[in-house]
Amino acid sequence: MNYKIALIYGGNSNEREVSIRSAKNIAMAIVKNGYSLCKYDLKTDWERFVNEYKIADLVFNIVHGYEGEDGTLQRKLEKLGIEYIGSDSNTSEKTFDKWAFIQSIKKDFSVPKSFLTDKYIEPPLDFPLIIKPRKSGSSLGIHICHNLDEYNKFLKEELQNFGEIIIQEYIKGREISVSIIQKNDETLVLPILEIKPKNEFYDYEAKYTEGYTDFEVPAKLEKDLEEKIIKDFKKLFLMMNIRDFCRIDAIIKNDKYYILEINTIPGMTELSDLPQSAAAYGLSFEELVDILIKNHLKD
16 A cells, blocks of 8 residues: 655744754655655645645654644644654653653653743852753753853843743763664664764754764663663653654763653754664664654554
């Protein structure tokens, strides 16, 4: 049977360009795998999709950031009654909200000390510290503040840009990315990827500019720590009711991990973490996309 896949991408968030790059790769993989493809930019083609969605067997959502990752698009698709790849609306909403996510897991997993504010407050932690938006992705709006001047500058800017800001303990250590996929009823933790940015941290520029970051996959970790991460992060995947795929970002310091955030619509660009970990597992990009599709299309 020639299944038709509706690829929804783009959207209105500040991660639009990343979504477009992800969608280009996924579109090629869908066609190479023998499926029919129809493409819809969430920003310009939503009405057309609503008029045409019944011709599609499955939606592949690759809209990063708000609308595509926070439960908004998921609720619209659920209302239409069409099957889609990725976590459902409730899970998406809970995980996109970094503050809600941290609060929901801190009893079971190690996380950095964090404070939430919607206005200026005196630094609640020693420098250096992190400020980050409550709801955003691709490291947009994240800063390491080394002193009071930087803190005042960046907190004021990002409160204006995002409204609510998390002030977080800065943990200097090894940055890792753990990608997890479902294959039918099996949950697979892919090889752990260590991120070695040439910038101070894995910011937007380091994520999406070739040559700005070195990657090591599989990461060289002590066996006991690696086994603990695999076990714990798989538990987190199931506990949060993640579906199909995700990426979990963490820091390792003194043989202990700290979970930073979870991404339920991970990047699928040429430089993104999930495709690299999948390749280290032995999966080509086309095979990865096909697994996600076949989770939903059962002959």
